[in-house]
Amino acid sequence: xxxxxxxxxxGQEACIDRLGRDFVMKYRDTSCPxxxxxxxxxxxxxxxxxxxxxxxxxxxxxxxxxxxxxxxxCTVRYDDGKVEFLECIVPK
Numbered sequence: 746x747x748x749x750x751x752x753x754x755x756g757q758e759a760c761i762d763r764l765g766r767d768f769v770m771k772y773r774d775t776s777c778p779x780x781x782x783x784x785x786x787x788x789x790x791x792x793x794x795x796x797x798x799x800x801x802x803x804x805x806x807x808x809x810x811x812x813x814x815x816x817x818x819c820t821v822r823y824d825d826g827k828v829e830f831l832e833c834i835v836p837k
Contacts, residue, residue, distance in 0.1 A: 756789025
């Protein structure tokens with residue numbers, strides 16, 4: 746049985762691997778992880794912004810409508826550690 750913290754770590758690493766570790770590290774200053782405890786599993790997300798305007802902070806909005814050009818989202822079950830990817834937009 747995993748704890749929420751353990752599941753978060755597994756999920757974050759899985760999302761980074763899905764996006765490409767080198768790609769995420771290259772844009773780590775404009776990358777963002779997010780997590781949620783859903784009861785039986787942790788929901789994990791990593792978004793990466795590599796756009797030309799990524800450092801334009803004149804109109805910053807942090808809400809559920811914010812979109813990253815690249816992202817990976819997965820769930821990690823507490824009972825068995827199984828990772829299931831939901832939506833992934835990965836670089837070519």
